[in-house]
Amino acid sequence: MMRDLRYGVWLLMAGGAGACDRCSWRLEYVEADDASGGSSGGVMEASSGADLTFTSSGEASMGSTSAGHSGSETASSGWTTGTSSGGAGTSETGTSGADDIAMPQPVCGDGEIDPGEECDDGNTNDKDACSDDCWAPRTVFVTKSVYNGALDGVQGADSRCISAAKSAGLSGAFKAWISGDEPSSAPALRFGSVGFRGWYVRPDGMRLARGWDGLTGEDGLLASISVTEYGSMASLFDIYAWSNTTSKGLPVGGEHCSLWSSTLTDGGIGGYMWKDSNWSEQGSQLCKYDAHLYCFQIK
Numbered sequence: 001m002m003r004d005l006r007y008g009v010w011l012l013m014a015g016g017a018g019a020c021d022r023c024s025w026r027l028e029y030v031e032a033d034d035a036s037g038g039s040s041g042g043v044m045e046a047s048s049g050a051d052l053t054f055t056s057s058g059e060a061s062m063g064s065t066s067a068g069h070s071g072s073e074t075a076s077s078g079w080t081t082g083t084s085s086g087g088a089g090t091s092e093t094g095t096s097g098a099d100d101i102a103m104p105q106p107v108c109g110d111g112e113i114d115p116g117e118e119c120d121d122g123n124t125n126d127k128d129a130c131s132d133d134c135w136a137p138r139t140v141f142v143t144k145s146v147y148n149g150a151l152d153g154v155q156g157a158d159s160r161c162i163s164a165a166k167s168a169g170l171s172g173a174f175k176a177w178i179s180g181d182e183p184s185s186a187p188a189l190r191f192g193s194v195g196f197r198g199w200y201v202r203p204d205g206m207r208l209a210r211g212w213d214g215l216t217g218e219d220g221l222l223a224s225i226s227v228t229e230y231g232s233m234a235s236l237f238d239i240y241a242w243s244n245t246t247s248k249g250l251p252v253g254g255e256h257c258s259l260w261s262s263t264l265t266d267g268g269i270g271g272y273m274w275k276d277s278n279w280s281e282q283g284s285q286l287c288k289y290d291a292h293l294y295c296f297q298i299k
Helices: 153-167 211-215
Strands: 002-004 010-013 024-032 039-047 051-054 060-063 078-081 083-086 090-093 138-142 174-176 199-201 207-210 240-242 266-271 283-286 292-297
Touching: 138 153, 153 174, 153 292, 199 211, 207 211
Parallel strands: 138 199, 240 292
Antiparallel strands: 002 024, 010 024, 010 078, 024 039, 051 060, 083 090, 138 292, 174 292, 199 207, 240 266, 266 283
16 A cells, blocks of 8 residues: 555645744645555654655655655745646645644734824833824914905815914824815815824824724813914914804805805804814804914814
């Protein structure tokens, strides 16, 4: 009776290429009886440098290399799949078992920025510059300058936030917390930040809310958005910011200074000294008067 590999082989070698002094082999085989035509299976295993060899006739051996066949081969490292035919035209294919290998998963706090992480400072302190689930903080400020309601549209308001951030040396992309009459103009859609889970912080480092859910939640803000792009307190004489936006980031209604292009109508405002929903939706005023802008880092 001989050990016939024609019915399918699975090979496993633990260790890298060239590390055969620490190899471990496993061979599942079918034994075929040439006389009776019957067959049975079994397992061959070896370790600590044992060789697995096989010949072109299908014979296999563990231990020393098979003699008498100059073309004998030693299996390579890694997972190997064998496919062979035998018997009455039947064939079997072995599977590699790669699905059973546990791949390393990204770990927040290991000091390496993995896919899906915005930062990784080597710890899980949630109160420093990188959250405990590796989201980088985003800056929020109220502009030092004030403007009437003719802002050249929502995009004009965004441009003013970009300029303010640049003048203060703040990095990142910024947009204004302001809405027209369409949902697409509102922060909830325009910012693309609904999935953000890091901290919103003022330029002075004060935390405002944890993620978009915290920003728009029922509990309000942890602190008021009363600090300018330069990290100083905003004026107490002009305490309003143009908004027309609910604290959920959606349009309030039609009080948007004719889509932020006119001084002849009314515009919705929020009060930057408030931490409850009034920070965003406090009322309205004539568009000819001045107000600040809330500016949010979106990436």
